[in-house]
Amino acid sequence: MKAAALPFLPWSLPSIGREEEAEVLDTLRSGWLTHGPKALRFEEAVRDALGVEDAFAVSSCTAALHLALLAAGIRPGDEVITPSLTFCAAPNAIVRAGGTPVFAEADPVTFNLDPAAAERAVTHRTKAIVVMHYGGQPCDLAAFRKLADEYGLLLIEDAAHALHAWRDGARAGSVGDLTVLSFYANKVMTTGEGGMIAGRTELVQRARLLGRHGIGISVWQRHGTQRTADYEVTVPGLKYTMPDITAAVGLQQWRKLPDFTARRARIAASYDRSLAGLPGLLLPAVLDGVRHGWFLYAVLIDPVGCRSRDSVADALREIHGIGTSVHFKPVHRLAAYRHLETDLPVTDRIAARQLSLPCYPAMTASDVQRVIDAVHAVWT
Numbered sequence: 001m002k003a004a005a006l007p008f009l010p011w012s013l014p015s016i017g018r019e020e021e022a023e024v025l026d027t028l029r030s031g032w033l034t035h036g037p038k039a040l041r042f043e044e045a046v047r048d049a050l051g052v053e054d055a056f057a058v059s060s061c062t063a064a065l066h067l068a069l070l071a072a073g074i075r076p077g078d079e080v081i082t083p084s085l086t087f088c089a090a091p092n093a094i095v096r097a098g099g100t101p102v103f104a105e106a107d108p109v110t111f112n113l114d115p116a117a118a119e120r121a122v123t124h125r126t127k128a129i130v131v132m133h134y135g136g137q138p139c140d141l142a143a144f145r146k147l148a149d150e151y152g153l154l155l156i157e158d159a160a161h162a163l164h165a166w167r168d169g170a171r172a173g174s175v176g177d178l179t180v181l182s183f184y185a186n187k188v189m190t191t192g193e194g195g196m197i198a199g200r201t202e203l204v205q206r207a208r209l210l211g212r213h214g215i216g217i218s219v220w221q222r223h224g225t226q227r228t229a230d231y232e233v234t235v236p237g238l239k240y241t242m243p244d245i246t247a248a249v250g251l252q253q254w255r256k257l258p259d260f261t262a263r264r265a266r267i268a269a270s271y272d273r274s275l276a277g278l279p280g281l282l283l284p285a286v287l288d289g290v291r292h293g294w295f296l297y298a299v300l301i302d303p304v305g306c307r308s309r310d311s312v313a314d315a316l317r318e319i320h321g322i323g324t325s326v327h328f329k330p331v332h333r334l335a336a337y338r339h340l341e342t343d344l345p346v347t348d349r350i351a352a353r354q355l356s357l358p359c360y361p362a363m364t365a366s367d368v369q370r371v372i373d374a375v376h377a378v379w380t
């Protein structure tokens with residue numbers, strides 16, 4: 001059979017089973033659809049797994065980032081250091097909270113924010129650092145914790161890619177003053193749309209208040225025990241809560257997360273074995289002491305002759321029916337941020353070469369082999 005005759009293999013697909021279906025049905029039949037008992041159970045599960053003080057389930061990681069920056073008290077004139085090689089959600093949230101993002105350079109091996117570059121970006125206006133765990137490999141958490149403590153900055157972990165990852169024994173999401181998680185459709189586990197903000201009690205409580213209109217007591221807490229009008233708005237807030245229908249999916253996906261990650265790690269190991277040695281193809285480097293979360297299998301492709309990252313992506317899609325993705329368009333190059341005139345040559349170099357191959361539990365062994373064969377075919 002010709003490769004092109006096979007069904008399209010997307011870059012990412014969720015793994016949803018009967019457990020999620022049953023949990024959602026249970027919620028639909030329960031009479032309680034919005035943030036309530038299931039969201040509370042999901043929050044407890046994440047809080048306990050990360051070993052942090054508190055967690056609040058929200059509608060997306062973007063909402064969690066916005067709440068984190070508001071809870072951090074970011075104000076106009078405040079600077080927040082962040083990588084550029086990330087999704088626009090964190091820089092956008094920094095701006096929406098009134099602050100100014102300051103983009104710092106990436107580490108050329110892990111593609112994470114470089115702690116030394118972050119330190120060079122600190123000024124008297126810096127209030128916080130938002131780090132990100134690129135592709136699921138935790139950044140240098142110990143170095144960033146030290147940096148934040150030394151300069152009196154708030155450390156926010158954007159752990160959207162690293163729901164189940166460790167570095168030197170510390171779980172991604174357990175070190176920051178606040179951590180945000182994403183359960184977006186393409187993530188390591190998903191609720192379709194969804195997120196969580198976790199961390200120190202007083203900050204998460206502030207985020208909870210701000211994410212619930214500024215009302216101190218939830219609808220679920222008021223339900224049946226108080227008059228519904230018995231509430232106060234102590235601060236002008238927003239509405240970012242995760243509904244129980246979503247949390248139902250999250251509860252079951254969270255349970256499966258270790259298995260999902262293990263399967264991703266096996267696929268990554270197959271790629272490592274089978275794609276090593278192709279000229280101009282740099283495979284992901286995993287540092288000693290890291291348990292990678294494998295959201296991304298991120299390779300770099302050196303431009304040689306007429307082969308480039310984009311030509312490889314086109315060939316995989318058009319000839320072999322295989323989807324890929326790019327992580328990321330660096331944020332300092334996006335129209336909304338160009339005026340900051342940031343110079344980040346390492347970030348630019350990675351961004352021009354990076355390609356994410358399919359790597360998810362719904363892939364069969366023959367899907368994995370198909371990707372390997374297709375990459376070899378493109379290289380010959």
Ligand SMILES: Cc1ncc(COP(=O)(O)O)c(C=O)c1O
Pocket residue numbers: 060061062063086087089090132158160161181182183184194195
């Ligand atoms: C690093 C990072 N942070 C935040 C987000 C935003 O997540 P969400 O779609 O849940 O708002 C993404 C989305 O892909 C991301 O990659």
